[in-house]
Amino acid sequence: MKLERVLKGISDIIGVYNPDNTVLFYNEAGYDFFKKSYEEVKGKKCYEMLNRNQNCPNCLCEKAIETKQITQGEKYIPEINKYMEYRYNPVLDDSGKVIFVVEQLRDVTEKKSFENILKESEERYRQIVDISPDAIIITVGGEIVLANKEALKYQKNLIGKSAYKYSPDFAKTMNKKMKQILKNKTKKTTFDYKAVFSDDTKIDIEVSSSYLLYKGKPAILSIIRDITERKRELNSAAKIQKELLKKPFPLVNKAHMESLYIPAKTVSGDFFYTHKVNEDLIIGIIGDVSGKGITAALNISAFNVLFNEEVLINNDPSKIVHSLNKKVAKYIGERYIAVCCFSFDFRKNESKIVGAGINQFIYQNNKGNTENRIVRGPFLGMFEDSEFDEKIIHFKSGDKFYFFTDGLDFIFDNEEIKEEYFKTITITELKNNIKSSLKSMLTDVEGIKDDCTLLALEIK
Structure with missing residues (x-):
């Protein structure tokens, strides 16, 4: 009892x-x-x-x-x-x-039924995953727990192996990104890596990763694509872009120029050119073409031709922008181009700046006072009869000018961040500080959301 x-x-x-x-x-x-x-x-x-x-x-x-x-x-x-x-x-x-x-x-009927449902769901899920033309893996704690048939073509024995093993040069970056994906439960983020397999085959891969729960555990599903051929083409285009942007300031005895150019992906839609008219006058332009990749690179090349033709007959930024606005609509079609065109006349100590889609620049006088200047105007090619603002600044020795694309707006639109950066003494230091911050962002899950280009000039 x-x-x-x-x-x-x-x-x-x-x-x-x-x-x-x-x-x-x-x-x-x-x-x-x-x-x-x-x-x-x-x-x-x-x-x-x-x-x-x-x-x-x-x-x-x-x-x-x-x-x-x-x-x-x-x-x-x-x-x-x-x-x-x-x-x-x-x-x-x-x-x-x-x-x-x-x-x-x-x-344990309910538990058993749930297990059976999970088993059936996993079998159906695997059938779907196996017919994917892309390689798919699921990792838990960095270890591969599921791999479809396409993934097993690269390496037969993937299950139970560390995902970092197959991309040793990017292991630290991958580890950092995976931790961020799990912490933030990120649904989709894409990165490029170089993978190495047991037969020493090296390929460029694009990995699109998302957070999910796998058998009750936090996991990451990754879709992997071989982009070796595409990467080769993009690298060639990127190399050409970088070579074009390495040119020094045309009048080195008049001003010192620093440039920063960091694409969000391999090929950027950003560009800048400077053209020497004579020993006292230069014309320059900084811009951003809509679109990415090879298409953007081709449009930049086309625009470069239009700009170089224009500066042979025009020395005034306002006239150049008005003329380019009509030509862009005619030759580049529905692609919009944002630019800021400027001239520096060292005989008159006068700068003219015109905005068309890129509507702000920063002027810092030789006493260190910094001002955001606005030059309103729509994108080139948007309207045939567009009007574009012009600012005229009479500069002195030690004055600085900063022209930038919208990828850097998050810095220059934030007064607290901007103030911190402009404490630097030289334009070289400022450029290097921004470059260091952007490089660290490239390894984050969010990454750099847009191409970042800066053109900084200091009058001698």
């Missing part, structure tokens, strides 16, 4: 049997489960509770009596349409003889 009271509050089904399988009693959960009273079960065999007339196949109770050890298992009971978890504990007297057996039953 004391034992029955102890077992009464236990939610699992507890039954106590004689060694001949005769029921001594159940706890309250047992009577409720079998829908029987104490009088109805007393003296009955345990298998009779299920309306059977003989021991259950592979009876674990019999095994517990025979081995005198705890036995446990799980089985489906068709009579009640449930999955049950079994545990039998034989109780021995001082001589080592089994005097009764304690049975513990737990209904």
Whole structure:
């Protein structure tokens, strides 16, 4: 009776049997489960509770009596349409003889159904994943736990391996990005890596990664594409772009120029050119072509031709911008181009700046006072009869000018950040500080959202 009271509050089904399988009693959960009273079960065999007339196949109770050890298992009971978890504990007297057996039953039907659903879902999911033309892997804690057929073409034994192993040059960057994806539960972010496989094959890959739960654990699903050929073409275009932007300031005895050029991807849509008209006058332009990649590179090349043609006949930024506005609409179609065109006349000590889509620049006088200047005007090619603002600044030795594309707006539109950067003494230091910040951002999940280009000039 004391034992029955102890077992009464236990939610699992507890039954106590004689060694001949005769029921001594159940706890309250047992009577409720079998829908029987104490009088109805007393003296009955345990298998009779299920309306059977003989021991259950592979009876674990019999095994517990025979081995005198705890036995446990799980089985489906068709009579009640449930999955049950079994545990039998034989109780021995001082001589080592089994005097009764304690049975513990737990209904695991819901858990089992959920496991079956997960298993079916995973099988269906794997079928979908396996027909993907792209390689797909899932990583948990940096370890590959799932790989589709396309991924296994690169490396047969991927499961259980560290994802970092196949991109050793980028291991630290990958680790940092994976931690950020898991922390922020990022849904989609894309990066380029160089992968190395067991046969020393090296390829450029584009990896699009997203956070998900895999078997209840935080995981990362990555879709991997071989972009080796595309990367080769983009690298060639990027190399040409960088060579074009390496040219020094045309009048080195008049001003010092620093430039910063960091694409969000391999090829940028940003550009700048400076053209020497004579020993006292230069014309320059900084711009951003809509679009990315090869298309942007081609449009930049086309615009470069238009600009170089224009500066041969025009020395005034306002006239240049008006003329280019009409030509862009005619030759480059629906692509808009944002520019800021400027001239520096060192005979008059006069600068003219015209805005068309790039509508601000920064002027810092030789005393260190900094001003944001606005030059309003729409993108080139947007409207045929557009009007563009012009600012005229009479400069002195030590004055500084900063022209930049919208990728750097997050710095120059933030007064606190801008003030910190402009504490630097030289334009070289300012450029290097911004460059260092942007380089560290390239390894973050968010990355650099747009191409970043800066043109800084200091009057000598």
